[in-house]
Amino acid sequence: xxxxxxxxxxxxxxxxxxxxxxxxxxxxxxxxxxxxxxxxxxxxxxxxxxxxxxxxxxxxxxxxxxxxxxxxxxxxxxxxxxxxxxxxxxxxxxxxxxxxxxxxxxxxxxxxxxxxxxxxxxxxxxxxxxxxxxxxxxxxxxxxxxxxxxxxxxxxxxxxxxxxxxxxxxxxxxxxxxxxxxxxxxxxxxxxxxxxxxxxxxxxxxxxxxxxxxxxxxxxxxxxxxxxxxxxxxxxxxxxxxxxxxxxxxxxxxxxxxxxxxxxxxxxxxxxxxxxxxxx
Amino acid sequence: xxxxxxxxxxxxxxxxxxxxxxxxxxxxxxxxxxxxxxxxxxxxxxxxxxxxxxxxxxxxxxxxxxxxxxxxxxxxxxxxxxxxxxxxxxxxxxxxxxxxxxxxxxxxxxxxxxxxxxxxxxxxxxxxxxxxxxxxxxxxxxxxxxxxxxxxxxxxxxxxxxxxxxxxxxxxxxxxx
Numbered sequence: 001x002x003x004x005x006x007x008x009x010x011x012x013x014x015x016x017x018x019x020x021x022x023x024x025x026x027x028x029x030x031x032x033x034x035x036x037x038x039x040x041x042x043x044x045x046x047x048x049x050x051x052x053x054x055x056x057x058x059x060x061x062x063x064x065x066x067x068x069x070x071x072x073x074x075x076x077x078x079x080x081x082x083x084x085x086x087x088x089x090x091x092x093x094x095x096x097x098x099x100x101x102x103x104x105x106x107x108x109x110x111x112x113x114x115x116x117x118x119x120x121x122x123x124x125x126x127x128x129x130x131x132x133x134x135x136x137x138x139x140x141x142x143x144x145x146x147x148x149x150x151x152x153x154x155x156x157x158x159x160x161x162x163x164x165x166x167x168x169x170x171x172x173x174x175x176x177x178x179x180x181x182x183x184x185x186x187x188x189x190x191x192x193x194x195x196x197x198x199x200x201x202x203x204x205x206x207x208x209x210x211x212x213x214x215x216x217x218x219x220x221x222x223x224x225x226x227x228x229x230x231x232x233x234x235x236x237x238x239x240x241x242x243x244x245x246x247x248x249x250x251x252x253x254x255x256x257x258x259x260x261x262x263x264x265x266x267x268x269x270x271x272x273x274x275x276x277x278x279x280x
Numbered sequence: 281x282x283x284x285x286x287x288x289x290x291x292x293x294x295x296x297x298x299x300x301x302x303x304x305x306x307x308x309x310x311x312x313x314x315x316x317x318x319x320x321x322x323x324x325x326x327x328x329x330x331x332x333x334x335x336x337x338x339x340x341x342x343x344x345x346x347x348x349x350x351x352x353x354x355x356x357x358x359x360x361x362x363x364x365x366x367x368x369x370x371x372x373x374x375x376x377x378x379x380x381x382x383x384x385x386x387x388x389x390x391x392x393x394x395x396x397x398x399x400x401x402x403x404x405x406x407x408x409x410x411x412x413x414x415x416x417x418x419x420x421x422x423x424x425x426x427x428x429x430x431x432x433x434x435x436x437x438x439x440x441x442x443x444x445x446x447x448x449x450x451x452x453x454x455x456x457x
Contacts, residue, residue: 043301043443050405050441058410064346064356067409067429105355107346107429117316119428148361148383148406180454181361181384183406239383239405240454241443272407 001083002136006092008280009084009140013096013126016142016276017072018104021064027211028187028248028273029055035185035245044243048185051238051271066272069106070144072097072126073204081136094124109147129201141208143275149182149268155200158262164223167192167264172230174266175247180240183270187211188231188250191265193257203267206253208275215252224250238271248273288379288437289337292398292448295378300451302444304402310339310381312433314360317424318368325371332423332432335372339379344429345419346409354419354435356409359383362401366390373397385454386446395450403445403453415440 032055036048058065074093078084086092101108101123110124111117133139154174158166171190178186191202215221227250237243248271257263286294288308298304311333313321321331333340342362346355362382369380370393378399383406394401404412418436425431446452 047405050408050411054405054408054411057414058356061410063349063352063410063413065410066407067343067345067356067358068360069346069356105347105349107344107355109344109429121428151361179385180403180406181363183383235456239403239443240385241403241445242456270407 002081003083003085004138004280005086006084006089007086010092010096012140012278013093014100016278017100020142020144020274020276021069021106022058022062024055031211031248039243039245041237041243043241044237044245047238067107068146070146073143073145074126074128075141076130077133077139079135079137080132082138090128093126093128097124097126098122138280140278143208146270149270152178152182153267155265158264160262162262168227170264171227171266175231176234179236182268184236185238185245185248185271187248187269187273189267190252192254194255199263199265202253203265206251207267207269209251211249220252224252288339291337292378295400296398296448298400298444298447300444300447300453304442306440306442307438310341310435310437312341312343314342314344314430315364316427316430317432318365322368322371336376337378340377342382354413354416357413357416358409359404359406362386373399391450394448398448400448401446402442404442
């Protein structure tokens with residue numbers, strides 16, 4: 001058994017919260033720049049230039065890229081050979097969120113009850129997904145999620161007869177209805193299969209795959225490419241004012257499902273597609 | 281495509297000259313309010329109480345900024361999605377508000393209220409919170425401090441880059457086809 005102090009997890013989460021909110025990973029920055037160069041609509045090109053400028057200013061001045069510094073979405077992979085010591089795991093994660101959002105001057109965007117709506121004041125609690133995996137490491141994925149794009153996400157329980165075509169139409173319709181609201185250019189995460197509760201988690205996890213990497217299954221790599229082309233032909237464009245840059249990427253995550261069902265979830269992320277990963 | 285410099289607050293005749301697609305650099309005094317502040321203001325008006333924003337010719341920016349780090353007036357301050365204010369905006373437009381700044385589409389009711397009152401809806405670039413922060417020279421919480429990021433602030437802005445998304449005639453840059 002390898003022992004890991006939960007304080008290490010607190011520190012990692014706090015650092016990731018601050019890093020993720022001021023700087024995008026290279027895959028996102030590079031894709032935005034490629035789209036800017038290829039964009040033929042003048043206003044769209046100009047907006048993508050301002051988005052690039054925003055990334056530069058945030059990095060230089062160490063202030064958040066976006067005022068919506070998000071709900072803290074955290075994916076934990078805990079090796080089954082690990083023994084966590086020194087306190088509660090989830091409390092340690094939430095303490096990391098509190099510290100990171102306080103020390104990084106990040107916005108506190110969480111209300112303690114969906115109907116009564118009092119702000120918790122420290123951006124906790126996080127949404128935490130935990131997987132127990134082989135090995136003796138702890139992997140932490142941190143993805144602050146803005147709600148302008150989260151609100152444009154959809155889930156549908158299709159019958160199996162809907163098939164590939166039905167799911168593809170649903171993804172494209174969801175993006176079309178969202179229009180300029182989710183801050184395009186967007187990243188589209190698609191969950192397929194599993195169950196009602198799990199398919200939305202798959203869609204969220206799909207957003208975390210680095211942009212520019214191909215799906216390992218050629219069947220889904222083809223569908224991702226077809227969806228990206230259809231979405232970028234919608235002429236929504238950056239901020240909804242037209243152009244070919246509506247989505248930076250479409251990522252699919254599929255899992256086994258029931259003979260009677262075809263769950264399909266679409267989770268949309270904005271161009272401020274933030275995530276950090278740490279292995280302890 | 282025009283590029284214009286505007287000083288806020290501005291009268292309705294200035295607003296009426298703007299057209300969807302115009303690029304604007306906005307300077308002057310504007311106010312912030314988003315979901316919770318709009319709800320509170322419209323409830324106050326319904327009960328005959330005063331609200332903290334002087335509505336005549338006012339420009340309201342839909343934003344909930346990050347906390348100001350030391351040495352800055354404000355943190356990141358990009359627009360939030362505007363449709364969530366659609367339930368409240370017509371009431372405020374009918375009482376004299378002349379401009380709204382946000383991002384994304386608006387309802388038919390809001391557009392009708394804009395046409396009725398000669399008001400304009402500007403889009404700021406969503407997700408450009410650091411860039412827009414540089415255009416904000418002063419920020420002061422003037423009401424609803426308990427709402428934190430959602431408190432009402434008075435901002436002094438300089439050369440804030442905006443796009444006229446919907447003009448006072450109802451021309452709409454989001455509906456191009």
